[in-house]
Amino acid sequence: MTLPPAPPRDRAFGHDALVVCDNVVRIYQTETVEVQALQGLDLLVDRGELIAVVGASGSGKSTLLNVLAGTDAPTAGKVRVAGHDLTDLTRTEQVHYRRHVVGFVRQQAARNLVPYLTAAQVVQLPMTIAGTPARTRATRADELLDLLGVAHCRDRRPVEMSGGEQQRVSIAVALANDPQLLLADEPTGELDSETAAEVFSALRTVNRELGATVVVVTHDAAVSGQVARTVAIRDGRTSSEVLRSEETDGAPATAEEYAVMDRAGRVQLPREYREALALTRRVRLALAADHVEIRSSSDRDGDA
């Protein structure tokens, strides 16, 4: 068949995305073993998106967040966030990046807060370190606590707050220096489902009201069910994405799952598809008018 004319070539991969992961590899080397935590991961996140990252334990989710946070460096590949090339930062740039460009919320609220500081004081802490004037610090801390629905915790220390309140204050701390990217690693992991929904709703609020781009790692199916885009990581690579449309009057919300194709054209076929048609080693590809066919080549299997 005649191929349609090729579209113009892409500009630089993800040239207008806020987050660009291009073939990112992270290998942990210990004395006895080598673990490939990220194995050529590609990911683009646009400014203003809120995405969920899901995947089995050990698939590389936390490694990805640590790389994006600038606290871990990839072994190979490119990572760019808001124009900062994370594989090429000087010490000073690294400090600036972690202080101003990204905010991080960890699963354990205790690691986000300080036991002897009140909510207002702990939200002001990153601003003090950044040299923000006292009056601005106090006003911004109050505004953030208010936006996150925890203004009543202003003068309370962590022990005087519930788990959900602690995590909402943690989000305020992460947003103190107005980062462009907010990263959250299982922020609802230690909460019951009702409290988890409140914390997740707070993440949606900051995404909507402050325009922060949010990447949240979660095991919580309810969370990934509420975002427009869920990216699944398998064996250190992005393997599939679910895109959801919002419910509009009359039309129900829809969710559609897509396989991810990398820049070299590689797509991972789900195991159940491969098993159903006994697809192994080699397959036949054929281009049709609006799709590509993949067929078993079992008749020729066994060839060298």
Ligand SMILES: Nc1ncnc2c1ncn2[C@@H]1O[C@H](COP(=O)(O)OP(=O)(O)OP(=O)(O)O)[C@@H](O)[C@H]1O
């Ligand atoms: N510092 C490290 N040294 C050695 N191996 C590591 C290190 N950190 C992570 N790994 C390994 O890298 C792989 C990916 O780990 P990672 O923590 O990113 O997975 P995850 O998807 O976040 O898992 P979980 O959902 O359990 O938190 C795992 O096999 C893990 O054991």
